[in-house]
Amino acid sequence: MTxxxxxxxxPRKMSFGESLYLLEIVKGLGVTIGHFLHNIAHNKDIPxxxxxxxxxxxxxxxxxxxxxxxxxxxxxxxxxxxxxATACPADCITIVAxxxxxxxxxxxxVRFDIDMLRCVFCGQCVExxxxxxxxxxTGWYTPPDDTREKLxxxxxxxxxx
Amino acid sequence: MSPLFxxxxxxxxxxxxxAFVFGLVVIMTWVExxxxxxxxxxxxxxxxRILGLTxxxxxxxxxxALKFLFKEDFIPDGAHRLFYQLAPMxxxxxxxxxxxxxxxxxxxxxxxxxxxxxxxxxxxGILYLFAISGMGVYGIVLAGWSSNSKxxxxxxxxxxxxxxxxxxxxxxxxxxxxxxxxxxxxxxxxRGQGELLFGILPKWGIFVQPLGFIxxxxxxxxxxxxxxxxxxxxxxELVAGYHTEYASFKFSMxxxxxxxxxxxxxxxxxxxxxxxxxxxxxxxxxxxxxxGISVAVPAWAVLLLRIGSFVGKTIFFCWLYVWVRWTIPRxxxxxxxxxxxxxxxxxxxxxIFVTGLVLLLIDRGGF
Numbered sequence: 001m002t003x004x005x006x007x008x009x010x011p012r013k014m015s016f017g018e019s020l021y022l023l024e025i026v027k028g029l030g031v032t033i034g035h036f037l038h039n040i041a042h043n044k045d046i047p048x049x050x051x052x053x054x055x056x057x058x059x060x061x062x063x064x065x066x067x068x069x070x071x072x073x074x075x076x077x078x079x080x081x082x083x084x085a086t087a088c089p090a091d092c093i094t095i096v097a098x099x100x101x102x103x104x105x106x107x108x109x110v111r112f113d114i115d116m117l118r119c120v121f122c123g124q125c126v127e128x129x130x131x132x133x134x135x136x137x138t139g140w141y142t143p144p145d146d147t148r149e150k151l152x153x154x155x156x157x158x159x160x161x
Numbered sequence: 162m163s164p165l166f167x168x169x170x171x172x173x174x175x176x177x178x179x180a181f182v183f184g185l186v187v188i189m190t191w192v193e194x195x196x197x198x199x200x201x202x203x204x205x206x207x208x209x210r211i212l213g214l215t216x217x218x219x220x221x222x223x224x225x226a227l228k229f230l231f232k233e234d235f236i237p238d239g240a241h242r243l244f245y246q247l248a249p250m251x252x253x254x255x256x257x258x259x260x261x262x263x264x265x266x267x268x269x270x271x272x273x274x275x276x277x278x279x280x281x282x283x284x285x286g287i288l289y290l291f292a293i294s295g296m297g298v299y300g301i302v303l304a305g306w307s308s309n310s311k312x313x314x315x316x317x318x319x320x321x322x323x324x325x326x327x328x329x330x331x332x333x334x335x336x337x338x339x340x341x342x343x344x345x346x347x348x349x350x351x352r353g354q355g356e357l358l359f360g361i362l363p364k365w366g367i368f369v370q371p372l373g374f375i376x377x378x379x380x381x382x383x384x385x386x387x388x389x390x391x392x393x394x395x396x397x398e399l400v401a402g403y404h405t406e407y408a409s410f411k412f413s414m415x416x417x418x419x420x421x422x423x424x425x426x427x428x429x430x431x432x433x434x435x436x437x438x439x440x441x442x443x444x445x446x447x448x449x450x451x452x453g454i455s456v457a458v459p460a461w462a463v464l465l466l467r468i469g470s471f472v473g474k475t476i477f478f479c480w481l482y483v484w485v486r487w488t489i490p491r492x493x494x495x496x497x498x499x500x501x502x503x504x505x506x507x508x509x510x511x512x513i514f515v516t517g518l519v520l521l522l523i524d525r526g527g528f
Contacts (some may be wrong), residue, residue, distance in 0.1 A: 039199040
């Protein structure tokens with residue numbers, strides 16, 4: 001007795017009618033013309049999304065492009081604490097801190113760049129942020145662009161969404 | 162009549178035929194993509210637009226042609242420059258030549274002179290067709306060999322083996338039709354199909370030669386390198402087969418040759434097995450249905466109906482190529498060869514034998 005031998009079901013032998021192919025081909029043609037006519041008659045049923053004009057609506061927890069939140073008076077909520085940059089496994093956040101003129105706030109970001117080409121969309125920066133300044137809830141995946149420079153999102157771009 | 166008349170007629174016929182075949186080729190490329198998309202529940206080409214109109218993507222062939230014209234004409238390193246450049250011509254020229262013998266309609270009398278709706282009514286019609294379409298293999302073999310690349314070479318080898326094997330059964334499958342209509346001239350065959358069989362059925366090739374029809378259409382698909390026999394360009398294993406290394410207009414010449422083969426093949430199929438320009442029950446002066454009812458139809462309408470019937474049949478068989486392509490998967494190579502030599506060839510011989518026997522019995526029986 002051999003060990004570990006598994007009996008695999010062999011494909012069923014074709015009947016004579018099937019081995020002639022012709023009838024089966026005609027049946028297949030029936031199926032395809034059914035799809036063809038259905039799709040002509042019910043054009044709206046085709047599940048294709050016409051991408052650049054129409055976008056799929058993403059579920060609310062989808063991690064898309066980042067945005068920076070603002071305070072009620074319009075300044076960025078970010079205090080340049082470097083928590084997100086530290087948490088980032090892809091090392092794609094560059095922050096340059098500056099001293100804030102507001103005595104109640106210590107620092108503010110002079111530069112806040114996210115290199116979208118390096119970002120892995122893990123959401124660690126959102127988790128790390130102590131003041132809910134960065135979110136990934138825009139529902140947008142990175143739009144394509146033609147140069148690398150354009151895909152480094154600066155603070156102005158991150159704030160406008 | 163003056164020679165000027167003859168020249169005018171010839172040029173006009175050439176122009177009409179070219180317009181018909183190339184027009185159909187252009188439309189076919191669109192139908193292929195759009196039909197594929199709809200069969201697979203997709204939308205297909207719908208982006209190219211003129212004046213804001215897309216019209217379901219019908220401008221895509223135009224965009225393709227422009228793209229082909231403006232792409233770089235590339236010759237790979239190590240290619241045999243002469244044969245590399247000749248190959249597309251060798252592929253395209255026979256394809257265009259084959260359409261010369263297909264009759265579009267009955268002879269027309271213009272200004273007291275009979276004008277055949279052919280480019281050339283050769284008395285060796287079918288033989289010419291096979292001889293010329295067989296030369297299409299040279300284009301493929303040359304392309305595959307001169308590209309100096311392994312995939313095109315494999316594709317060309319496959320293609321030549323396949324086309325030569327199926328040419329045998331294709332030629333033999335037609336012999337039955339030739340025996341029944343007692344001519345190799347396509348116009349004679351088309352005329353012969355105007356009679357009635359047992360007083361009910363039109364005497365079309367498909368009714369007198371059903372097996373011959375199945376064999377012929379199968380061999381035709383193999384000759385035209387269409388699915389399920391599109392081994393020469395099996396993209397999953399050979400990238401694109403014999404035209405892998407071709408770009409720009411040379412590539413489009415191969416594509417055109419392939420589509421012209423399809424269109425001419427469809428026209429020949431209609432002529433041999435579906436009565437060519439014959440419209441069922443339509444005589445020279447009107448409809449004569451079995452049962453004694455007859456409807457008079459003016460002569461110009463008869464002519465239009467007949468040409469329309471030919472065009473309609475051709476378009477239907479062109480669509481059938483697309484329809485079959487997106488229905489059946491590709492055969493494996495050894496299956497193609499086995500089908501060609503072990504199934505098609507004996508069946509074709511059997512078909513000839515049975516046809517001969519039946520014809521002999523009819524002859525002896527004096528039907």
